[in-house]
Amino acid sequence: MAKLKIEDLKKIKERIHAENALREGDRRVKVTVHMGTCGIAAGAREVMNALMAEIEEAKVADVVVTTSGCMGLCSREPEVTIEIIGQEPIVYEYMNTNKMRQVFKRHILNGEVQTPFVLARGREKRD
Amino acid sequence: MEELSMHVLDIVENSTRAGAALVEIVIAEDRAADRLTIEIIDDGEGMGEDILKSALDPFYTTKTVRRIGLGLPLLAHAAETAGGAFSIESEKGSGTRVTAHFSLSHIDRQPLGNMADTMVTLLAGYPAVDFLYTHRTGERKFVLDTRELKEELEDVPINTPEVLRFIRTTVVEGLKEIGAAD
Numbered sequence: 001m002a003k004l005k006i007e008d009l010k011k012i013k014e015r016i017h018a019e020n021a022l023r024e025g026d027r028r029v030k031v032t033v034h035m036g037t038c039g040i041a042a043g044a045r046e047v048m049n050a051l052m053a054e055i056e057e058a059k060v061a062d063v064v065v066t067t068s069g070c071m072g073l074c075s076r077e078p079e080v081t082i083e084i085i086g087q088e089p090i091v092y093e094y095m096n097t098n099k100m101r102q103v104f105k106r107h108i109l110n111g112e113v114q115t116p117f118v119l120a121r122g123r124e125k126r127d
Numbered sequence: 128m129e130e131l132s133m134h135v136l137d138i139v140e141n142s143t144r145a146g147a148a149l150v151e152i153v154i155a156e157d158r159a160a161d162r163l164t165i166e167i168i169d170d171g172e173g174m175g176e177d178i179l180k181s182a183l184d185p186f187y188t189t190k191t192v193r194r195i196g197l198g199l200p201l202l203a204h205a206a207e208t209a210g211g212a213f214s215i216e217s218e219k220g221s222g223t224r225v226t227a228h229f230s231l232s233h234i235d236r237q238p239l240g241n242m243a244d245t246m247v248t249l250l251a252g253y254p255a256v257d258f259l260y261t262h263r264t265g266e267r268k269f270v271l272d273t274r275e276l277k278e279e280l281e282d283v284p285i286n287t288p289e290v291l292r293f294i295r296t297t298v299v300e301g302l303k304e305i306g307a308a309d
Contacts, residue, residue: 005297009279012293016283035252037198040137041128045241048248056288065286067252069140072192 019061028062029108032081036070042077043096050097051080054104063108076119082107093119130240131165131229134202136248138167138225141198143253145171145223149274150256154239155263156231156308163211163229163236163308174217182215202227209236231308238309243298246271247291254286260298262307269301 033039033048048067055063073079076093080100083089090113092103099117106112128134135152142150147169155164174182181187183203188196202225203213210230217223229236246260250273260271271294277285284290 006279009276009290009293012289013280013283016287016289033252035136035140035248037137037140037196037201040133040140041201045133045136045244045248048251049244052247052251052288052291056292065251067140067248069144070190070192074193 026062027064028085029064030083030085031063031065031108032068032083033065034070034077034079034081035067036074036077038070038074039077039079044078046097047078047080047095047100050100051104054101058104058109060109073119079119084108084111088121089123090118091120092117128201128205129237131163131205131237132240132242132245134198134205134227134237135165135167135242136245137198138202139169139249139258142167142169142171142223143256145169145173147171147222147256150258152258152260153263154242154261154307156265158231158265161231163231163239165227165229167225168222169224170222173219173222175219179215179217182217199225205229205237209233211236239307242302242307243295246298247295250291250294251286254284262302262305264305264307267305269298269305269307271298271301 031051033044033051035044048065051065055065071079078095080092080095080103081089082092082103090107092099092114094117103114103117107114128137139150139152149170151168153166182199185195185197185200190196199215206213206227206229210233211228214226215223242262246258249258258271258273262269273285276294280290
């Protein structure tokens with residue numbers, strides 16, 4: 001990697017250090033994008049990217065994004081689980097980039113579950 | 128799968144499930160030989176001969192939530208459809224190497240697609256795993272080594288949104304610079 005790039009990374013690190021000193025920064029929401037073969041083939045990566053773009057744009061620091069494997073309901077992929085700390089997890093089905101942006105703005109930021117897209121409530125079984 | 132980069136994401140997912148600490152992704156384009164090679168090498172738990180034999184069977188999976196496992200068969204099929212070949216080597220306890228060759232100009236070769244998206248998705252999902260992504264186009268080469276990045280980042284997590292954006296840009300620009308295929 002070019003030297004310039006490493007310099008850029010240093011700046012990012014310093015900026016994050018400065019910001020962290022100011023904010024409480026505790027995790028409030030965990031978002032899991034199901035990234036099994038079925039999910040990827042159905043468009044989970046694009047959903048993930050839309051979500052990351054929204055997080056960056058909204059400049060929220062308390063939303064953590066992760067991925068998981070398949071939970072056995074391959075025909076309903078892409079699936080996304082939203083866990084707001086202290087609340088029941090919500091699994092959304094048939095997600096796409098637009099639905100993801102809506103869920104981010106309405107559910108993650110405003111707490112309104114987007115019922116028409118919900119597959120299930122509660123914790124899923126994984127292996 | 129619509130893109131080879133999605134196969135990469137999927138196969139690396141296997142590596143992480145196998146407990147890999149380091150996953151190497153090598154993509155090599157050889158225009159003169161009209162060949163594209165994708166290799167994924169991990170230091171996960173590996174497979175014994177019995178499991179290895181079943182790994183390409185779509186009706187074999189180690190998962191319990193469903194009865195089919197399509198990741199490897201889909202990649203094997205994509206390679207064979209594009210005038211290439213697929214192989215997998217593994218040893219219990221020492222990791223797995225998946226290799227797929229493609230004819231670069233074959234009309235049925237899937238586009239490489241967005242490797243930046245694939246890398247960023249992997250880093251967001253598995254911040255604790257290290258990735259060494261090398262992309263060669265003839266003599267030119269692009270390398271993304273998360274061990275170097277983490278050393279530089281110190282206590283800042285690699286899955287911080289700003290860091291991921293930096294990595295995305297680095298991959299996009301790096302691949303453009305070496306003239307990587309679509």
